Amino acid sequence: LVPVTEDVTEEGTEVKDPEPGELIEYDDPVLGVISFPVMTDVAAHTYDWDRLSENDGRLSYDTEGFRSRLGIDVSYFQGEIDWEKVKADGIDFAMIRLGYRGYGTGNIVIDDQFTENINGALAAGLEVGVYFFSQAVNVQEAKREAETVLSMLSSYPITMPVAYDLEIVSENGSRTRKLSAATMTENAAVFCRMVEAEGYEAAYYASKKTALLRYNLSELKEYGLWYAEEENAPSIPYDFQLWQYTAEGTVDGIETSVALDLYIEPREEKDEEAESGKKETGEQDSEKQDS
DSSP states (O other), rough: OOOTTTSSTTTBBBBOOTTTTTTEEEEEETTTTEEEEETSSOEEEEGGGGGEEEEETTTEOSSEEEEEEEEEEEEEGGOOOOOHHHHHOOEEEEEEEEEOOOTTTTOOEOOOOOOOHHHHHHTTEEEEEEEEOOOSSHHHHHHHHHHHHHHHHTTOOOOEEEEEEEEOOOOOOOTTTOHHHHHHHHHHHHHHHHHHTOOOOEEEEEEIIIIIIOOOOOGGGSSSSEEOOSSSSSOOOOSSSSEEEEEEEOTTTSOOOHHHHHEEEEEEHHHHHHHHHHHHHHHHHHHHOOO
């Protein structure tokens, strides 16, 4: 996306002045408030954030059309986790870091806690997704990251998204300091495309700044957005299902702070899954009675 103060985009196409009320504002600590035109070719969400509920730091979203599940995202930074306690504390799912690429070396590394985390979460009955912290500087590296992720997942029942998480590192020696928005978008697209081709739900992670300044959302609209914003409610109009709403959550079984996430889904979709589960259970009981 390009600020409305600009005349042209990176591709050279003219930016039309939006109608009143069709702007998104981002308050950049360096540049100040920047206004962006709302992209009409990217699907808008239909959530009513007045319906968000909060109880002791835990958010939920329950309406006639939607319901939510509460989750966490973790890596080796959270240390050893007691997943049974996590489950008992009301956590429904976990997004687990599978690995990362070094911002200086460019080497791919599997998260030290990945195997223990995914096995523990699944054994405790949580639904599981994964994410990869990317520092890819071109499409070839993004493909390699996707190949690494897919090679590690074949033996696990993954029911939550497989997400691409590229965040610009500004440290000296960082390979991504000057990464262009076009390249960043291409990297996310190829990662998601490869993940989706293997039957997983693909997503990409983005804060408000990243979504507005770093990604061309029009080129990623086929994939899920894992949106991160630590506010009382998200402030972008675009559709997403997964929202990381705080990095400072507390959960039994985890000694450090941990990020909390909401996964919002259509109510009828969840009801159909529950009804299907009841039907399968009933059929199994009938078979037992007949045997």
